[in-house]
């Protein structure tokens with residue numbers, strides 16, 4: 379994971395502190411759910427009653443948020459043929475897919491890998507998505523071969539923006555007035571642009587792109603943001 383000067387004093391970490399969180403700093407490639415269980419275990423042993431939310435809230439219950447989002451999307455855009463978004467710990471994509479299954483809606487979902495771990499993201503979407511489908515009573519309809527993770531727009535590492543991320547952030551800002559961060563939404567948009575340029579979407583298809591949030595991350599990457607914001 380790559381960070382920039384000031385990373386620990388601004389962006390999401392500043393908000394975490396504002397909200398009163400106790401922060402445990404662990405290596406990016408450590409098994410984060412194992413560490414969370416460990417911390418919950420210590421709290422229990424000390425007589426506390428922790429509620430464990432897995433990394434990214436990416437389990438069947440957490441995925442229900444985006445199952446509800448799928449409902450909202452198809453209500454607002456019934457002809458949606460494609461839904462594209464940044465995908466990392468998998469709950470977003472798993473929830474969208476399970477929600478669409480429960481709704482019987484045929485839109486395809488493409489998660490754009492933001493972690494530079496496309497096989498791991500794919501496996502997690504399959505695992506969490508099947509569990510989310512079970513929670514919605516449609517597990518029998520779940521198919522792993524409907525899970526698509528696009529691998530080319532991760533920037534090479536979590537937190538690292540490449541030329542495609544930077545171009546996407548600039549283009550979205552200057553043509554649409556969107557503020558996208560370089561860790562999540564910028565890569566999701568880079569994927570949307572790249573897939574469109576590859577001719578992936580037939581001209582008449584309706585494509586929904588989800589701005590998944592992450593705006594505070596803009597301020598945690600001052601060097602990247604200054605570079606791509608420079609006058610061209």
Ligand SMILES: Cc1ncc(COP(=O)(O)O)c(C=O)c1O
Nearest residue numbers: 466467468469470562590591592
């Ligand atoms: C802003 C933002 N967008 C997208 C994602 C990726 O979603 P998921 O982890 O559910 O795959 C995250 C995950 O932390 C996120 O914070």
